[in-house]
Amino acid sequence: MFGYRRHHRRTLAYGMFQPEDHGLAAKNARVLERIYHKGQRLAWDGKEVLDALIAEHGPPTMPEETKQALGRVFAIIMWGELAAWRISAELADEIEPLEPKMAATSQAHDEARHFYVMHDYLEALGALPDGIDPGARRVLEGVMNADSLAKKLLGMQLMVEPLALTLFHVVKRLDLEPVLTHLLPYYERDEARHVALGVQYLPALLEGGGLLASLDILQYQFQLITWQLWSSYGVARDVATLGLDPRELVRVGKGKQLAALRQVFHDSPVPVSFPESIFNRYVESVVELTLPDPTGARSLTTRIRRAIQAAVSPIELQEVDVDPGIRDDQVPLIRGLGADDDPREPAMEAV
Numbered sequence: 510m511f512g513y514r515r516h517h518r519r520t521l522a523y524g525m526f527q528p529e530d531h532g533l534a535a536k537n538a539r540v541l542e543r544i545y546h547k548g549q550r551l552a553w554d555g556k557e558v559l560d561a562l563i564a565e566h567g568p569p570t571m572p573e574e575t576k577q578a579l580g581r582v583f584a585i586i587m588w589g590e591l592a593a594w595r596i597s598a599e600l601a602d603e604i605e606p607l608e609p610k611m612a613a614t615s616q617a618h619d620e621a622r623h624f625y626v627m628h629d630y631l632e633a634l635g636a637l638p639d640g641i642d643p644g645a646r647r648v649l650e651g652v653m654n655a656d657s658l659a660k661k662l663l664g665m666q667l668m669v670e671p672l673a674l675t676l677f678h679v680v681k682r683l684d685l686e687p688v689l690t691h692l693l694p695y696y697e698r699d700e701a702r703h704v705a706l707g708v709q710y711l712p713a714l715l716e717g718g719g720l721l722a723s724l725d726i727l728q729y730q731f732q733l734i735t736w737q738l739w740s741s742y743g744v745a746r747d748v749a750t751l752g753l754d755p756r757e758l759v760r761v762g763k764g765k766q767l768a769a770l771r772q773v774f775h776d777s778p779v780p781v782s783f784p785e786s787i788f789n790r791y792v793e794s795v796v797e798l799t800l801p802d803p804t805g806a807r808s809l810t811t812r813i814r815r816a817i818q819a820a821v822s823p824i825e826l827q828e829v830d831v832d833p834g835i836r837d838d839q840v841p842l843i844r845g846l847g848a849d850d851d852p853r854e855p856a857m858e859a860v
């Protein structure tokens with residue numbers, strides 16, 4: 510009975526052209542509008558790109574053990590793309606002001622492409638997953654079922670997307686096989702725009718929430734981080750099989766999340782400041798307890814001692830740039846490249 514469900518009454522938003530009435534500064538509105546136009550101009554044809562890469566490099570292949578590990582790790586990416594697609598479509602529907610609505614609509618188009626291309630790639634590799642790591646499933650469903658738009662935007666664009674960017678970046682550097690290595694920059698280029706949507710629009714969504722709303726958001730962030738750490742533990746063995754250090758992956762992901770969140774909260778009037786030091790101590794102690802130690806220490810007492818040490822004096826928390834810095838020559842099949850100064854697009858500082 511999927512089709513027969515009552516919806517709340519929908520109305521036309523006559524106030525959608527006044528971003529300031531929705532707490533959105535005119536400057537941020539212009540950036541958001543530009544995200545849409547850039548998304549349209551820089552959209553790539555997923556079928557064309559994957560077919561061209563396979564024609565150039567041959568069908569993707571890798572040793573069986575690596576393939577299985579990659580399939581399990583990238584199952585999180587594939588289902589994550591579906592979650593991102595659904596969340597951005599929901600944002601596109603529910604956001605009222607015009608400019609962020611356009612940016613979210615553009616993101617939904619990108620994520621649909623990311624989802625089917627990842628599915629087609631994994632199928633071509635023979636590594637199509639039949640499930641997903643339970644921790645990662647909790648993260649994605651936790652964001653999809655969050656009880657406010659602000660939490661969905663914060664969770665997806667600023668906490669999950671930076672982790673996806675981390676994985677794309679490190680897997681690309683591993684160069685496991687050429688089709689994937691040349692495909693990932695196309696993803697990275699798009700994802701950076703999605704982080705920008707969160708950075709530009711979240712302050713407007715959070716404005717006027719008050720202390721209780723801030724505490725609610727913090728609790729939600731800690732919940733997501735806990736599930737993310739559970740997921741890191743769940744995929745640690747596969748990550749190591751691929752040739753990556755699971756601890757390093759967590760640290761780079763943490764640094765990118767931090768950079769994205771600092772962009773939102775750094776000069777925002779919103780009374781939510783991410784308690785970075787607590788976050789860092791928490792992540793580092795859980796990492797010491799759960800992830801394989803590069804020195805090979807396995808005993809529980811050693812792990813507990815190091816976890817306490819990490820909580821008392823953690824390693825320094827360092828930002829890692831969220832901008833993947835993809836050069837045009839890494840994504841030659843994006844047709845709209847080279848027209849960055851399109852005079853029809855509103856001016857914008859970043860993105």
Ligand SMILES: [Fe+2]
Binds near residue numbers: 620700
């Ligand atoms: Fe995506």
Ligand SMILES: [Fe+2]
Binds near residue numbers: 670699703
């Ligand atoms: Fe995305």
